[in-house]
Amino acid sequence: MKDLDFTKDNLTVQWKYVKRNLLDMGVGVTDKFESEAHKAIQSILQRGIDEEFNAKLGARRYERTSNRQGVRKGSYARSLTTTFGRSELMVPRVRGKIDTSFKMFNKYQRRHDKFDEMVLMSLMLGLSTRKQRKFFKSFIGDSVSHATASRLLRRFEEDLKVFRTQRIKDEYKYLLIDGIWVKVKEREVRKRPVILVIGIKNDGTKEILTFKLARSESEQEVTGILNDLYRRGLEGKNLRLIASDGARGIRAAIEMVYPYAKWQWCYTHKLRNVSKRIKHKVKNRRSLMRDASRIYKAGSRREALTRFNQFYKKWKDREPTAAKNLKKDFADTLSFYDYIEDKRFISTTNHLERYIEEIRRRIKIQGFFKNSRSVDYWVYGIIQHIDSVKQPKGEPSSPMGEDIKELKYESAQLS
Numbered sequence: 093m094k095d096l097d098f099t100k101d102n103l104t105v106q107w108k109y110v111k112r113n114l115l116d117m118g119v120g121v122t123d124k125f126e127s128e129a130h131k132a133i134q135s136i137l138q139r140g141i142d143e144e145f146n147a148k149l150g151a152r153r154y155e156r157t158s159n160r161q162g163v164r165k166g167s168y169a170r171s172l173t174t175t176f177g178r179s180e181l182m183v184p185r186v187r188g189k190i191d192t193s194f195k196m197f198n199k200y201q202r203r204h205d206k207f208d209e210m211v212l213m214s215l216m217l218g219l220s221t222r223k224q225r226k227f228f229k230s231f232i233g234d235s236v237s238h239a240t241a242s243r244l245l246r247r248f249e250e251d252l253k254v255f256r257t258q259r260i261k262d263e264y265k266y267l268l269i270d271g272i273w274v275k276v277k278e279r280e281v282r283k284r285p286v287i288l289v290i291g292i293k294n295d296g297t298k299e300i301l302t303f304k305l306a307r308s309e310s311e312q313e314v315t316g317i318l319n320d321l322y323r324r325g326l327e328g329k330n331l332r333l334i335a336s337d338g339a340r341g342i343r344a345a346i347e348m349v350y351p352y353a354k355w356q357w358c359y360t361h362k363l364r365n366v367s368k369r370i371k372h373k374v375k376n377r378r379s380l381m382r383d384a385s386r387i388y389k390a391g392s393r394r395e396a397l398t399r400f401n402q403f404y405k406k407w408k409d410r411e412p413t414a415a416k417n418l419k420k421d422f423a424d425t426l427s428f429y430d431y432i433e434d435k436r437f438i439s440t441t442n443h444l445e446r447y448i449e450e451i452r453r454r455i456k457i458q459g460f461f462k463n464s465r466s467v468d469y470w471v472y473g474i475i476q477h478i479d480s481v482k483q484p485k486g487e488p489s490s491p492m493g494e495d496i497k498e499l500k501y502e503s504a505q506l507s
Contacts, residue, residue, distance in 0.1 A: 109221070137172065144194055145184045148214040160189035173203045178314070182308040187263050196307065209390040245469045252472045260301060260325040264291035266437055267301075267353075268444040269336040269346075271309060274467060275460035285309055286451075286471055287317055290444045291326070292437050300447065302474050305467045314345035322349055332431060343410055357424040359388050360440040376411055383407070384418060393429040450478055 129197050146152050185191055225237075233467065271285040288303040301321060306313040322328070327349045335356040336342045346355055363384055370377050383403045390396035400422060401451040407415040427441040430478040451474050461467045 095331075104326075134181070137179050138181055141181060141183060141194060145186075145192070148190060148192065149186060162186045162190045172197055177306050244294070245473070246464070248469045248472050248476075250299045252468060255472065256302065258324070260291075260321060262325055262327050262329050263293055264301075264326060265294055265330050265332045266292040266434070267331065267334045267350075268292070268344055268438075268441045269314070269334065269449060270358075270441045271306075272443045272448045274305075274455065274458075276305070276464060276467060277460050277462055281460045283385075286467065287314065288444060288447065289317065289321065290447070292434075296437070298443055298480070303471055303475070305464050305471075309339045309341045311341040311344040311348070314342050314347050318345055318349040324462040327489060328353060333427060333438050335428075335441050337441070351483070354427045354430060355424060356438055357421060358441045360445075362418065362425050366414050366418050370411055371413060374409070375405075379408055380411055380414060388425070392432070393426055396426055397427065447475065447478060450474065 149164070150161045151157045153164065163186065165187045167182045167184045170181055170183055171183055183194075184192075267289065268290045271287040273283045273285050275281050276284050285306050285308065286303055286310065287306050289301045291299050291301045293299075302317060304313075305318050306317075331350055331353045333354040333356055334346050334350060335358050336346070338357050338361060343355060346353065363381065366384055367377065367381055370380060383406065385398050387399045387403060392401055400418075404415055406420060428435050431438060447453070451471060454474050455470055458470070461470070
């Protein structure tokens with residue numbers, strides 16, 4: 093029997109196969125069950141509307157009572173989509189000045205807030221507008237358009253404003269700074285970095301403190317980001333160390349705003365640079381990178397220096413460019429040994445890389461963003477979703493582990 097492939101855009105087709113197989117086995121109640129369940133939900137919603145309307149009117153249909161506040165004036169049909177599906181409801185009218193709003197939904201509301209939240213979650217998980225429409229249409233019987241999905245993204249606007257202006261307690265001992273490059277359409281499509289800063293507290297908890305779509309990783313841009321953190325309360329009284337890649341702009345900005353915090357050159361980034369400069373890659377890359385990685389597994393700074401000297405002596409003639417690259421500013425990659433008990437937090441920016449990889453995977457379908465607001469809303473939404481999902485220790489941050497293939501279709505963005 094052929095395996096079902098749920099990683100592709102064929103959930104509707106696969107669901108039809110499942111129902112067909114159930115029928116072949118004599119289990120033909122699937123559609124009936126769905127239909128009866130939907131009728132029950134619709135009946136509950138309708139009864140809720142009728143009961144609330146009767147309470148406001150002060151009388152049931154055809155009831156004669158002195159408490160009556162008005163006279164019925166027929167009803168009109170309207171639809172309401174919930175996470176249980178789309179329901180067709182009859183909303184009663186009344187003559188007279190009586191409040192006919194309902195607790196169940198607002199005026200002109202056609203979708204329940206929970207359904208909109210599920211649509212937003214599907215987008216944050218990496219589904220395209222086209223995929224989420226097919227998914228919800230298949231399982232719920234209704235979906236939202238590209239334009240509606242774009243409007244839903246604006247729900248993040250107020251929360252994002254609070255996120256960027258709220259006070260920050262000066263309780264972080266480490267900061268990690270890194271960026272992800274995204275394509276944004278201005279006059280033309282250009283690559284721009286989204287710079288993120290994560291803080292680590294004394295108890296080891298991690299929190300994204302800020303992010304910004306910048307023009308570049310220049311000193312001016314990063315200084316502005318760090319100055320904003322300082323202004324909001326992160327004065328650095330407890331700050332011990334800041335880790336980042338080797339970008340000169342980031343390093344200069346750290347020296348400007350937090351001059352007394354040690355700087356750690358993320359050794360993962362350093363090793364990547366070394367790998368790029370290996371001349372005889374097929375012959376030497378595996379053994380050279382094994383020797384280089386071994387340096388940072390040392391239990392002390394002294395041992396790491398000993399291993400580095402052994403590495404340099406072995407490779408300086410065989411791979412001079414790579415060896416010299418590791419030697420340059422090598423001491424800055426060992427700053428974490430001053431706080432060896434927290435090596436897993438500060439030796440690299442890997443804790444921030446997990447957020448970056450998750451953001452990169454989920455926005456891969458975009459191709460490019462139409463403006464900076466779309467970038468802000470998407471990145472903020474993804475960060476909030478990642479933080480809301482508590483993963484077991486050792487598990488990846490994402491509840492969806494599959495890679496998303498490069499697809500060409502319209503995505504939910506702000507026009």
